[in-house]
Amino acid sequence: MYNPDRTDLEILRLLEQDGRMSHKVIAQTVHKSITPVHSRISKLEKSGFIRKITALINPKLIGRGLTAYTQVLLKVHSQESLENFIAEAVKIKEVMECYHMTGTFDFLLRITIRDMEAYNELLLKQLSNLPAVAQMQTFFVISEAKYETAYFNTV
């Protein structure tokens, strides 16, 4: 759809660093004027390279301090069964990520929630009602050593 050159990738890197960096500052950094920077960002957005510009919130400060990863194994692996599970899992607002996986289980869920008590309730009332589940195994995050959404910024 759009074939980004080195300048485009540099712009992506800068916007990963700061999604509100001004076009002027970007232009100075990539050694172009504001106009091409502007049009390149438009193209990068329209073509889907930039999925979204968003504020990343600290979950601990807003009562979502507990993160769980849950592995799910289904009873049957028909297309219908897989699609049903996905349709229900993604509706749960505490389920932030849901992946269909290779290997010994079928799905991996990232769940963020207030605390263990709230998790208990989520488990009883929502997770346990997900369709066609054969087995679920949950691991909790003790500490976050790294969380990075930026692909272009070297650590």
Added chain:
Amino acid sequence: MYNPDRTDLEILRLLEQDGRMSHKVIAQTVHKSITPVHSRISKLEKSGFIRKITALINPKLIGRGLTAYTQVLLKVHSQESLENFIAEAVKIKEVMECYHMTGTFDFLLRITIRDMEAYNELLLKQLSNLPAVAQMQTFFVISEAKYETAYFNTV
């Protein structure tokens, strides 16, 4: 540090939706004028509620189409051993997330990389050199059914 009220949380919700939403639009939505919106956002940033405003990039379009989750078990669980592992793991740029976990393994890594060939090389040259690893097990993402960073937006 800072105790956000309902208006602050509403502002967070809007900035999760669109990190570049103008203060004017935010002000209209939360029924305040621009000045308090401005000062609230400053406070939310300084106090760490907003970790960062960033562009989320589509990894598939920039040659990072393969995502792996790797579970790591260490040989020894001394503080030194844990810290050593973390220090080395977070240096690897393909390791986007690294968590210390409860349960039958110690760490969970999220790895994004070009393709399986590149993963093979990463495994041989970097992952296999991580210190004090007893066991590693990797699962690959077949498809992403949900990826959400916004805590306040109901699905």
Added chain:
DNA sequence: TCTGAAAATGAGGCGGC
């Protein structure tokens, strides 16, 4: 903490190269 307004900065569009 809020309102309203002024000053500074940025965005987005146009003609020309």
Added chain:
DNA sequence: GCCGCCTCATTTTCAGA
């Protein structure tokens, strides 16, 4: 595809309540 200019919108600061 780039530059410089122009106009409008937005951000940011300030006085005052």
